Amino acid sequence: MGKIFKYEWKKQMFSKYIIGGILLVLTLMFVLGTMLEKENWQTTSLVFLVVAGAFTSMYIGVECLLVLNRDLRTKESHMLFMVPYSAYTILGAKILAAICQILLTAALFAGAFFLCFSAYLTANSSFGQFFEILKRLMNDWVEIDITWDWILLGLGQVVISWIGMIAAGFTAIIAVRTVLVRSKLATPLAVVLFFVLNWGMTKIVDLADRMIPVTASDFTHFWAQLGVLAVLAVLLLMLSGWMAEKKLSV
Secondary structure, eight states: OHHHHHHHHHHTOHHHHHHHHHHHHHHHHHHHHHHTTOHHHHHHHHHHHHHHHHHHHHHHHHHHHHHHHHHHHSHHHHGGGGSSSOHHHHHHHHHHHHHHHHHHHHHHHHHHHHHHHHHHHHHTTOGGGHHHHHHHHHHHHHOSOOOHHHHHHHHHHHHHHHHHHHHHHHHHHHHHHTTOTTOTTHHHHHHHHHHHHHHHHHHHHHHHHHTSOTTSOHHHHHHHHHHHHHHHHHHHHHHHHHHHHHHTOO
């Protein structure tokens, strides 16, 4: 799996170079604006950082799906499924590379915001209160007391929801491409099936949540929902691997 992982990692790195360059420019703009007391520079850079974060989170989430669709659409990339590796290994490497890519992107944005906050607090002689101020801001924004339980829940929500989306995307693309490999309708059909699978998973998660006693804590409901979603994601990935093994590894 290591070689396939490196191959997938390299294929998706170009966008990260672009994202890193944009973040570097915006961060330097904010730092210089702080040093020169240019509030318009600070405001502009922060606005663009937020916009870049929103756009990037959407793009990174679907980039691996676009790569898989291209792999199955182009003859050269389709040959990836004919190397001496099982389809499960190839799909596992793709998912692992995608997870690492999104973690890398998240780290880049976290680093950019950390540097911006650090520059601002240093200029205002309050760097020592950085984490206290950040926690207070988070409490004001989400209206809950930030604890490790909520942090772990939030991380679990992001990771499992994202993997669920990837599982639905992989299943939709492979299912359609194994039937309509050369059809121009393959991509739009895969998009439709992707949304249908996501809708179906949402309904199943909601149904499972209704089976939990009303008296259960919020944490119980949240973790139960994530558990059901994780099981559905695993089942879809197993189905994707089975289809790829039967239809593509020939």
